Amino acid sequence: MPTIELTKDNFEETxxxxxxxxxxxxxxxxxxxRTFSPVYEKAAERHPDIVFGKVDTEAQPELAAAFRISSIPTLMAVRDRTILYARPGALPPQALExxxxxxxxxxxxxxxxEAAAQSTEAG
Known part of the structure; x- marks a missing residue:
């Protein structure tokens, strides 16, 4: 599956x-x-069951601000609406896999x- 462009209009739905x-x-x-892009594109081809989105921080400053993106590239992994990974830096192919x-x-x-227990302790 090719990568898709994420915008403030389709981000939540995606x-x-x-x-x-x-x-x-x-x-x-x-x-x-630009160096990471082909690595990301190839991974998208290998994993058609995963959505690979791209957020252009220049065109979508609201999304970049919402996730406090201060360094790019930043890769974020979301599963079941939960952020499992969010770190700046381009990953080599093996690390991405x-x-x-x-x-x-x-x-x-x-x-x-774990999240529920932590929020109970904090609250």
């Missing part, structure tokens, strides 16, 4: 309507972003219980 979404926050002027594997294997029930 993230809530898909089990796993990877999001690449990038900009055309960013050298590391490992991340995808971890996102697939994550026990979402455990993660939700």
């Amino acid at each position: 993230v809530t309507g898909s089990e796993i979404v990877l999001i690449d926050f990038w900009a055309a002027w960013c050298g590391p972003c 490992e991340l995808i594997g971890k996102v697939r294997e994550a026990d979402m029930d455990d993660l939700r219980r």
